[in-house]
Amino acid sequence: MKKKTIILTMLVAVITLGCSKANYQSELQYASADRVMGAAMKTSASMAYNDAAVIYEEMRAEESVESEAANLTNEERKLIKRAYVRIRVENLDEADVSITDLLKKYAAYSASTEVDENSRIYSLRVPAPQYDTFLAEMNCMGRLIRRSESTEDVTLRYYDLEGRLEMKRELLKTFQSYLTRARNIEEIMSVEARIAELQNDIEGTGVQLRHLTNRVDYATIDLNLIGPASAQQTQSETLGERIRALFGNFGNFLATVVVIIIGIVIFGIPLVLLFTLLFWLLFGKVGLLRKLWVLVKGKKQEE
Numbered sequence: 001m002k003k004k005t006i007i008l009t010m011l012v013a014v015i016t017l018g019c020s021k022a023n024y025q026s027e028l029q030y031a032s033a034d035r036v037m038g039a040a041m042k043t044s045a046s047m048a049y050n051d052a053a054v055i056y057e058e059m060r061a062e063e064s065v066e067s068e069a070a071n072l073t074n075e076e077r078k079l080i081k082r083a084y085v086r087i088r089v090e091n092l093d094e095a096d097v098s099i100t101d102l103l104k105k106y107a108a109y110s111a112s113t114e115v116d117e118n119s120r121i122y123s124l125r126v127p128a129p130q131y132d133t134f135l136a137e138m139n140c141m142g143r144l145i146r147r148s149e150s151t152e153d154v155t156l157r158y159y160d161l162e163g164r165l166e167m168k169r170e171l172l173k174t175f176q177s178y179l180t181r182a183r184n185i186e187e188i189m190s191v192e193a194r195i196a197e198l199q200n201d202i203e204g205t206g207v208q209l210r211h212l213t214n215r216v217d218y219a220t221i222d223l224n225l226i227g228p229a230s231a232q233q234t235q236s237e238t239l240g241e242r243i244r245a246l247f248g249n250f251g252n253f254l255a256t257v258v259v260i261i262i263g264i265v266i267f268g269i270p271l272v273l274l275f276t277l278l279f280w281l282l283f284g285k286v287g288l289l290r291k292l293w294v295l296v297k298g299k300k301q302e303e
Contacts, residue, residue: 078158078212081131081219083149088226089142092120095225098141099124106130111220118227123220131219138223145226154212161209168205172198 089095099122103109107127114121126134139147175195182188 076155077153078155078216079128080152080154080215081128081149082152082222083131083135083147083219084222084224085135085138085144086146086224086226087139087142088145088228090228092118092225092227095141096120099138099223099225102134102137106134108134108218120223120225122223122225124223125218126221128217128219131221135221138221142225154216158209158212158216161205161212165202165205165209168198168202172202 087095099110103124108130109125110122111125112121112123124134172195175191175198178191179188179195182191
């Protein structure tokens with residue numbers, strides 16, 4: 001009887017533990033991000049904080065991108081516009097004044113300006129809503145030589161950065177609230193390390209978002225103004241330039257003469273000496289060929 005009682009007691013204990021374990025796993029499976037974070041602080045140290053934060057970040061980032069990028073109209077899309085325009089004008093100074101007036105009219109600005117003798121190169125930043133109107137007025141300044149435009153759609157990237165930035169700020173508030181509930185120095189240091197990491201992430205994401213926003217809000221126009229073609233063709237050389245060209249040609253002539261002389265010294269003199277030696281051996285005092293000729297001729301006479 002006692003054995004049966006013990007066996008029944010053990011079975012009840014096993015079933016009870018199993019049910020408790022199943023309920024615990026089910027509770028963990030359907031817990032929210034905040035409950036996971038709270039359980040992490042109660043049961044473990046820094047590793048639980050980091051794991052819960054990563055899960056929370058990924059979940060919120062995906063939700064943010066999907067909600068912001070869905071069902072966007074053309075006006076809500078984030079577009080980066082850029083154009084390259086090359087125009088020939090009759091007077092560069094007057095064209096420069098016209099560009100300045102256009103910049104003031106449309107609240108635009110010149111990011112860079114390069115002035116040459118017969119050209120001007122500008123990098124203009126124009127508010128995106130006035131981009132088309134600005135281009136149309138600018139084309140009336142002279143004869144259009146070349147024009148090219150490009151548009152980059154960065155809608156998903158923009159809303160992804162915006163959602164991640166908002167999520168990281170909310171997550172930072174959550175971790176800051178855990179400092180008051182930390183139980184020991186180890187947990188405090190773990191939470192503070194995560195807070196510092198989040199602050200760096202927020203700063204970096206904010207810089208990326210601001211840079212992208214600036215490129216979306218202000219279109220870029222690379223403008224190249226060229227003076228009249230006659231100004232390039234009628235440019236004559238000055239007296240100093242002609243004198244420099246003359247001395248340059250004379251210098252080239254002297255260099256050629258020097259090269260020829262060096263060639264004669266290096267190759268000509270040895271050749272002359274070689275021919276002189278051969279002549280002396282064959283026809284000179286030694287006269288090998290002459291003696292051979294005399295010898296052959298004497299034998300023929302004897303015969």
